[in-house]
Amino acid sequence: MKELALILILQLCYVPMLALRTISMVKKMTLLTSVFGIIECLIYVFGLSLVLTGNQTFWGLIVYALGYGLGLIVGIHVEDRLAIGYTSAIVNIRNKNEELIKFLRDTGFGVTIFEGEGRESTRYRLDILTKRNRESELLAIIEKFEPSAFVIFYEPKHFKGGYILSLMKRKRI
Structure with a gap:
């Protein structure tokens, strides 16, 4: 159960980071894009490794996908708050x-x-x-x-x- 909660939390961090990296890339903010990309990659690899190596593969995948969808909502709100540009x-x-x-x-x-x-x-x-x-x-x-x-x-x-x-x-x- 702890692993499922961790997967959800990681997705809620990963997807907003993905959104911020994409936005900073479109706006040609090179250093910020790189920093967001590094953080995004670390979260992604760690989260995916939990899903692929855990015993709860089916539920892990469901939580992973659910976290991704919820992360999109969080990412939109974070970007809206930052209002870059x-x-x-x-x-x-x-x-x-x-x-x-x-x-x-x-x-x-x-x-x-x-x-x-x-x-x-x-x-x-x-x-x-x-x-x-x-x-x-x-x-x-x-x-x-x-x-x-x-x-x-x-x-x-x-x-x-x-x-x-x-x-x-x-x-x-």
């Missing part, structure tokens, strides 16, 4: 809400404004680039000032220059 929000609003724009800028968000023609009227588009861990804060601010705003989030892969880059150099964000 940046996000780009495109916010479409009906009126040029100066109060919203000023508040966003005063709160540290870089905002670029575009004016365009919608189907029924003039629209304003706000382009906002921020760290992913501030995404929910940004959404709450937008909801407070412009509850009917249309918002889309994208995850940029590369960016060069601009407000965020100058902030990163000054503050090391």
Whole structure:
């Protein structure tokens, strides 16, 4: 029974580590990817050896698979909490809400404004680039000032220059 609990615990550690390694690899974080990979490999080999050498092969396999599935859920929550990287929000609003724009800028968000023609009227588009861990804060601010705003989030892969880059150099964000 102890071995089954250990297998489950190992899977709950292994799979989130796999998720973090994959995410850091996609984001080209070389050293972090390597560290996660080493830890992941050690957990994987140890856990698999328990399953393959134990007396409870059938139950060990079931617990191993169950742990993997639960580990995926844990991995998603861990990554969501860490929110590594940046996000780009495109916010479409009906009126040029100066109060919203000023508040966003005063709160540290870089905002670029575009004016365009919608189907029924003039629209304003706000382009906002921020760290992913501030995404929910940004959404709450937008909801407070412009509850009917249309918002889309994208995850940029590369960016060069601009407000965020100058902030990163000054503050090391």
